Amino acid sequence: MSVVTQVPDPDRLRLMAVHAHPDDESSKGAATMARYIDEGVDVLVVTCTGGERGSILNPALQGRPEIEANIAEIRRNEMVRAREILGVHQEWLGFVDSGLPEGDPLPPLPEGCFGLVPVEQGAERLVRQIRRFRPHVITTYDENGGYPHPDHIMCHKISVAAFDTASDPDAFPDAGEPWQPLKLYYDIGFSRHRFAALHAAIIEHGLESPFEELRKRWQERADTDQREPNMTTRVLVGDWFERRDAALLAHATQVDPNGWFFQVPLAIQRAAWPTEDFELVRSLVESTLPEDDLFAGVREKVDQ
Numbered sequence: 335m336s337v338v339t340q341v342p343d344p345d346r347l348r349l350m351a352v353h354a355h356p357d358d359e360s361s362k363g364a365a366t367m368a369r370y371i372d373e374g375v376d377v378l379v380v381t382c383t384g385g386e387r388g389s390i391l392n393p394a395l396q397g398r399p400e401i402e403a404n405i406a407e408i409r410r411n412e413m414v415r416a417r418e419i420l421g422v423h424q425e426w427l428g429f430v431d432s433g434l435p436e437g438d439p440l441p442p443l444p445e446g447c448f449g450l451v452p453v454e455q456g457a458e459r460l461v462r463q464i465r466r467f468r469p470h471v472i473t474t475y476d477e478n479g480g481y482p483h484p485d486h487i488m489c490h491k492i493s494v495a496a497f498d499t500a501s502d503p504d505a506f507p508d509a510g511e512p513w514q515p516l517k518l519y520y521d522i523g524f525s526r527h528r529f530a531a532l533h534a535a536i537i538e539h540g541l542e543s544p545f546e547e548l549r550k551r552w553q554e555r556a557d558t559d560q561r562e563p564n565m566t567t568r569v570l571v572g573d574w575f576e577r578r579d580a581a582l583l584a585h586a587t588q589v590d591p592n593g594w595f596f597q598v599p600l601a602i603q604r605a606a607w608p609t610e611d612f613e614l615v616r617s618l619v620e621s622t623l624p625e626d627d628l629f630a631g632v633r634e635k636v637d638q
């Protein structure tokens with residue numbers, strides 16, 4: 335299962351980012367990882383599934399049977415390129431993509447997929463990674479998955495369960511020496527506030543906004559009971575947006591290079607919303623909110 339096996343450096347801060355599919359690491363928190371890499375932090379991306387059921391979203395690569403037949407292998411290679419660009423280590427948990435169910439009523443999830451795995455089983459594999467890499471900080475998705483894909487919701491569930499049990503010697507005794515991570519964050523990739531700020535900035539520059547439709551959808555979501563994420567932590571990462579975009583483009587089958595993600599000039603993004611944002615949900619260290627650093631309170635503790 336292991337692609338990059340490495341022993342953690344005891345003198346470095348360590349960040350683990352848990353993601354559902356190859357490409358999620360490049361669209362959520364990628365600039366933050368690139369910044370921390372440049373600052374000497376050791377970063378490990380854990381990818382729960384191989385993305386085997388992902389649709390081909392790049393119009394230039396659609397309708398090509400040789401791609402459809404080899405999608406799992408192609409996505410592994412795309413991930414290799416993306417992790418090189420970001421400079422992160424990466425491990426696969428080895429679960430199978432559930433696919434995004436569509437239709438009314440929704441069809442059942444395919445047998446054996448990640449979305450149907452018992453939480454304990456997923457948590458055990460992740461605990462093994464936590465006990466090996468020994469992260470101080472872990473990021474994952476909120477209870478809504480950040481986006482309602484069954485694999486994202488399962489990613490959330492196993493991440494929280496693993497964070498809460500990795501230090502317990504009675505939990506998963508065969509999965510390595512207990513390790514206590516210090517902070518757990520939810521990634522707030524696509525907040526309503528961020529879209530609104532980008533939308534306003536684009537209009538102000540006299541450009542056409544790609545966010546009109548997205549804003550409407552966000553408004554519809556805001557009208558439901560779904561909880562608004564609590565933006566506790568904003569990491570300044572505007573200088574790393576190029577790396578983020580290059581990593582995302584490496585997932586060539588999964589992104590439309592002419593899509594909305596790439597339509598907003600980086601100078602406008604840097605001026606209007608130069609941060610990536612997170613919600614602190616577990617902490618065993620002292621830090622003052624709001625924060626601008628995922629390692630706030632951790633640096634002091636680790637330096638002791």
Ligand SMILES: [Zn+2]
Nearest residue numbers: 354355358483
């Ligand atoms: Zn995903």
